[in-house]
Amino acid sequence: MNNIIFTRDIRADLQLKLADFGIADIFVLVDNNSRNFCQRSFEDFGIPEEHIITIPEGEHHKSLESVAEIWQVLSDQGARRNAVLVNVGGGVITDLGGFAASCFKRGIHCVNIPTTLLAQIDASVGGKTGFDFNGLKNEIGSFAIPDWVLIDNHFLATLPERQIMSGFAEMLKHALLADEEHVAEAMQVDFAGVAEEDFLKLIRKSVAVKAAIVQSDPREKGLRKALNFGHTVGHAIESVAIRRGLDIFHGDAVAYGMIAELFLSVQKLGFDEKHFEAVRKFIREKYPVYHPVAEADELYELMLHDKKNEQAGVNFTLIHKPGEFDIDNYCSRDEIFEALKQI
Numbered sequence: 226m227n228n229i230i231f232t233r234d235i236r237a238d239l240q241l242k243l244a245d246f247g248i249a250d251i252f253v254l255v256d257n258n259s260r261n262f263c264q265r266s267f268e269d270f271g272i273p274e275e276h277i278i279t280i281p282e283g284e285h286h287k288s289l290e291s292v293a294e295i296w297q298v299l300s301d302q303g304a305r306r307n308a309v310l311v312n313v314g315g316g317v318i319t320d321l322g323g324f325a326a327s328c329f330k331r332g333i334h335c336v337n338i339p340t341t342l343l344a345q346i347d348a349s350v351g352g353k354t355g356f357d358f359n360g361l362k363n364e365i366g367s368f369a370i371p372d373w374v375l376i377d378n379h380f381l382a383t384l385p386e387r388q389i390m391s392g393f394a395e396m397l398k399h400a401l402l403a404d405e406e407h408v409a410e411a412m413q414v415d416f417a418g419v420a421e422e423d424f425l426k427l428i429r430k431s432v433a434v435k436a437a438i439v440q441s442d443p444r445e446k447g448l449r450k451a452l453n454f455g456h457t458v459g460h461a462i463e464s465v466a467i468r469r470g471l472d473i474f475h476g477d478a479v480a481y482g483m484i485a486e487l488f489l490s491v492q493k494l495g496f497d498e499k500h501f502e503a504v505r506k507f508i509r510e511k512y513p514v515y516h517p518v519a520e521a522d523e524l525y526e527l528m529l530h531d532k533k534n535e536q537a538g539v540n541f542t543l544i545h546k547p548g549e550f551d552i553d554n555y556c557s558r559d560e561i562f563e564a565l566k567q568i
């Protein structure tokens with residue numbers, strides 16, 4: 226956590242942190258929206274226009290082509306190994322930029338300035354980077370902890386409501402991994418206040434849940450699989466959505482995935498059924514109605530590619546009760562098909 230700064234004055238903190246890098250060249254990675262809405266964090270810093278790399282927004286561009294574009298600019302502009310890439314944007318930008326920085330000349334400096342709720346509480350911290358490949362989520366990637374993460378929730382003022390809810394799904398995931406009280410607090414959040422100073426405390430609390438898990442298992446040998454709760458099913462849904470151009474965000478898919486995986490938790494680990502119903506009701510009310518995106522077979526086939534699988538079958542993180550989880554639960558095809566019907 227000591228490379229994460231929570232601030233309400235991003236310009237001042239960024240200036241301070243960039244000064245640490247001395248004479249190194251600074252590059253900035255943005256997408257069209259973060260460039261439009263978040264440029265104030267680096268304008269007037271004298272960063273040459275050729276050092277600002279803009280890619281189109283959206284998961285569709287979390288691709289090898291975008292990574293190549295970043296490397297092309299860094300290379301054409303003669304970036305040295307002491308250069309810094311500042312990623313300003315949502316999780317797509319921090320994942321792509323983090324990966325590009327971790328490989329360029331075998332690794333340049335990297336600073337994350339997350340500008341979506343999802344990136345502030347999850348994607349920008351913990352060092353997972355990468356891009357989608359062969360129709361599979363995050364199929365290629367590296368673990369690379371950024372030098373700094375600067376989190377200022379003023380940015381959330383321009384974030385569309387659906388994107389706030391997408392990010393909130395990961396906050397709910399962290400709450401379920403933390404304790405009962407955290408879940409109750411999360412389910413009463415006032416979404417109108419996400420850009421207010423008070424909300425920064427909730428962001429900090431959510432990041433603390435992730436940071437503690439990452440610290441104990443940075444490379445996902447075991448415990449970190451907990452942070453993948455909801456993602457076994459969620460990533461399968463999201464992969465189909467990407468293939469078919471459906472309007473389902475990462476957090477939506479994780480929310481649907483959490484319903485299915487909480488159902489498995491009820492069946493296999495005795496998670497309280499009433500609590501499951503309460504979370505399902507909350508998700509059904511707050512997220513777009515789920516229409517099955519594919520036959521269960523297609524989703525199951527995608528789940529077979531999940532990175533948590535270490536033997537034949539599909540591996541889930543399941544929850545006994547908020548704060549008590551169990552990694553490495555292999556579930557049968559029939560159990561998974563039944564769980565998919567619950568969304």
Ligand SMILES: NC(=O)c1ccc[n+]([C@@H]2O[C@H](COP(=O)([O-])OP(=O)(O)OC[C@H]3O[C@@H](n4cnc5c(N)ncnc54)[C@H](O)[C@@H]3O)[C@@H](O)[C@H]2O)c1
Pocket residue numbers: 256257258259262263282283284287314315316317318320340341342343344347348349350351352353354363380381382383384385388391392395474475476
């Ligand atoms: N590395 C990790 O640990 C980790 C964790 C969770 C999710 N992820 C990844 O993160 C991605 C999802 O991240 P996301 O939800 O931030 O998506 P995103 O990066 O696509 O951003 C969502 C949308 O918000 C726009 N946007 C960004 N900042 C804005 C602002 N301040 N105002 C208005 N619009 C703004 C973006 O242009 C985009 O259209 C997925 O690819 C997911 O796999 C990674």
Ligand SMILES: O=C(O)C(=O)C[C@@H](O)[C@H](O)[C@H](O)COP(=O)(O)O
Pocket residue numbers: 347351353362363395445449452453456532
């Ligand atoms: O940080 C982690 O660990 C996570 O699993 C966080 C997830 O929210 C995130 O979506 C992550 O990118 C998923 O990683 P993957 O290894 O399943 O691709």
Ligand SMILES: [Zn+2]
Pocket residue numbers: 347395456475479
């Ligand atoms: Zn996620």
